[in-house]
Amino acid sequence: MSLLSVHDLAVARGGLRTVEGVSFTLAPGQALILRGPNGIGKTTLLRTVAGLQPPVMGRIEMPDDAVAYAAHADGLKGALSVTENLVFWAEVFGGGDISAALAAMDLTALADRPAAALSAGQKRRLGLARLLVARRPLWVLDEPTVSLDAASVARFADTVRGHLAGGGAALIATHIDLGLEARVLDLTPFRARTDSTARPAGFNEAFA
Amino acid sequence: MIALLRRDLRLAVRAGGGFGLGVAFFLILCALVPFGVGPDTSALQPIAAGILWLGALLACLLSLDRIFALDHEDGSLDLLATSPLPLEGAVAVKALAHWITTGLPLIVAAPLFGILLHLPAAAIPALLMSLLLGTPALSMLGAFGAAVTVGLRRGGLLLSLLVLPLYIPTLIFGTEMIRRGQDGGDTMPPLLFLAGITAGTLAVIPFAAAAALRVNLR
Numbered sequence: 499m500s501l502l503s504v505h506d507l508a509v510a511r512g513g514l515r516t517v518e519g520v521s522f523t524l525a526p527g528q529a530l531i532l533r534g535p536n537g538i539g540k541t542t543l544l545r546t547v548a549g550l551q552p553p554v555m556g557r558i559e560m561p562d563d564a565v566a567y568a569a570h571a572d573g574l575k576g577a578l579s580v581t582e583n584l585v586f587w588a589e590v591f592g593g594g595d596i597s598a599a600l601a602a603m604d605l606t607a608l609a610d611r612p613a614a615a616l617s618a619g620q621k622r623r624l625g626l627a628r629l630l631v632a633r634r635p636l637w638v639l640d641e642p643t644v645s646l647d648a649a650s651v652a653r654f655a656d657t658v659r660g661h662l663a664g665g666g667a668a669l670i671a672t673h674i675d676l677g678l679e680a681r682v683l684d685l686t687p688f689r690a691r692t693d694s695t696a697r698p699a700g701f702n703e704a705f706a
Numbered sequence: 707m708i709a710l711l712r713r714d715l716r717l718a719v720r721a722g723g724g725f726g727l728g729v730a731f732f733l734i735l736c737a738l739v740p741f742g743v744g745p746d747t748s749a750l751q752p753i754a755a756g757i758l759w760l761g762a763l764l765a766c767l768l769s770l771d772r773i774f775a776l777d778h779e780d781g782s783l784d785l786l787a788t789s790p791l792p793l794e795g796a797v798a799v800k801a802l803a804h805w806i807t808t809g810l811p812l813i814v815a816a817p818l819f820g821i822l823l824h825l826p827a828a829a830i831p832a833l834l835m836s837l838l839l840g841t842p843a844l845s846m847l848g849a850f851g852a853a854v855t856v857g858l859r860r861g862g863l864l865l866s867l868l869v870l871p872l873y874i875p876t877l878i879f880g881t882e883m884i885r886r887g888q889d890g891g892d893t894m895p896p897l898l899f900l901a902g903i904t905a906g907t908l909a910v911i912p913f914a915a916a917a918a919l920r921v922n923l924r
Contacts, residue, residue: 548788551924567788571781577720578713589709590789628785 500525501564501636501667504547507556508690511542515554515690522683524667526635529658529678532671534685540671541569541640543685547669548638566591566634568642572625576614580605580624583613588631599630602657604650618645626654629661637661637668643676651676707791707799714803724772728765728808729815735761736819747824754823755833755884761819762812762837762880763844763873769808770848771865773800774856774919783856787923793916801842801849801911809841825888832887836880839900846907847872853915857922875903 500523508518516539524530532540546553548567574583584596600606603623608616613624622645629637637658643651655676658668662678670676718725739757743749777783786796816837817830825833851869855861883896 545784548784550784550787563790565788567785569781569784571779571784573777573780573782573785575713575717575780575782577717582713582716586709586713587785590786590791592790632789 500559502547502558502560502669505557505559507543507546507558508554509539509542509546509551510554511539516542517685517688518555518690520556520683520685520688524636524669526665526667527662529662529668529670529680531676531678531680531682532669532685533673533682538685538689540685544569544638544640544669544671560636564634564636565638566629566632566636567638567640568625568629569640570644572621573628574613574621574624576612579610579612580616581609583624584627584631587628591632591634593631593633596627596631599627602630602653602660603627604653619647619650622646623650623654626657630657635666637666637670639668639670639672641672642670643672643674707795710786710791710796710799711803714800715806718803718807724769725807726811728768729811731768732761732765732812732815732819735764736822739823750824751826751888754820754825755829755881755888757823758816758820758825758833758884759836759840759877759880762809762816762841763870763877765812766808766841766844766848767866767869769804770852770869771855771862773804773849773852775852775861778856778922783919784923787919793919794912797849797853797915797919798908798912801845804849805842805845809837809845812841813837825884828890829884829888832884832893835893835897836883836900839897839904840876840880843876843900843904843907844873846904846911850911850915850918853918853922856919876900879903 503523505521507520508515510516520543522530532543534540545551547558548565581596584599588594588596600609603626605623605627608620613621616624626642643654646654651674655678658676658678661668736757740750743753774783777786787793813834816833820830820833848869851865854868855865858864879896879899883893883900886893886896
């Protein structure tokens with residue numbers, strides 16, 4: 499039983515294919531690290547898996563409402579406090595207790611601080627705390643450790659380990675070593691050939 | 707969805723949220739008109755209905771680009787699109803939040819501004835009714851324009867150009883209703899047209915705007 503299976507996937511950004519022919523599966527308890535040079539299409543691949551854009555080719559199979567997506571932007575409102583931000587996402591995802599998520603990301607002391615007054619690393623921790631309240635089995639993470647200090651990276655790696663131990667799975671694009679027992683998929687060999695067509699079915703030039 | 711409505715309302719009343727900006731703009735516009743055309747009742751009364759509705763239109767337009775642009779910038783829109791919340795529902799809720807923070811204060815303040823423009827007391831019920839029925843359509847159509855232009859730099863101007871023509875039917879029947887109220891005519895036909903336009907936008911716009919958002923999120 500796999501949580502996510504990707505078959506012969508090709509993705510495009512701005513009308514240009516980035517990677518093609520990517521296949522992998524993720525079972526509960528597994529993590530997969532995506533690597534590759536800048537611009538290879540890691541973010542595009544993750545957005546496609548998260549359902550934010552359609553694949554050019556190939557299939558993505560997973561249960562409905564399985565993905566919790568975290569990208570470069572944390573989706574925080576500066577005018578709201580840390581607690582208010584997290585409670586909002588907990589309510590949207592029908593998730594539960596935010597105090598455990600705050601504790602896991604070491605944000606308890608900052609709970610009443612407006613999000614605008616947080617440092618970049620603290621914001622990132624709040625963005626990652628959202629994953630814990632979303633209660634989704636598949637984490638799709640795009641460079642989750644940007645602007646985190648070493649202690650926070652270790653803390654985050656522990657959180658991912660806990661998620662995997664609880665039957666979840668994670669698909670992570672990152673350049674640093676998180677110390678996870680995870681397979682690594684280097685996207686470099688899957689770089690799209692320049693002569694292949696980038697147009698998805700029903701592609702409309704006006705929206706490129 | 708209630709959580710989203712609560713969040714949007716809370717954001718609107720917090721610092722920098724722009725709550726009250728629309729009413730303040732409406733007030734300035736209605737206060738400036740007598741300076742422009744002269745303070746005589748004979749000059750102001752015939753144009754009062756039109757000025758009030760134009761003011762409502764422009765005040766509504768001021769805050770439209772905030773409906774989705776801010777959520778797009780900070781990544782919330784991506785997260786909402788991957789959440790269990792249907793995007794259509796999110797559009798409807800965000801338009802509702804816009805109406806509560808912009809349309810509703812306008813309706814409350816409109817009788818006062820009517821006095822500034824020498825609108826006769828007999829026309830006040832028609833004014834209130836026309837705004838109550840018409841402004842939800844303004845927020846809905848605006849949400850559609852905001853969804854189409856989300857992610858564009860300087861999308862605000864394009865948004866105005868897209869949305870203002872869509873406001874024309876509401877403007878026509880809104881002012882006609884006040885005018886008939888002023889002259890003691892039958893306000894029912896324009897009222898029904900206004901209600902029909904609003905009901906139509908409420909039914910169609912969430913789907914159209916959600917489709918536009920999905921395209922823009924790619």
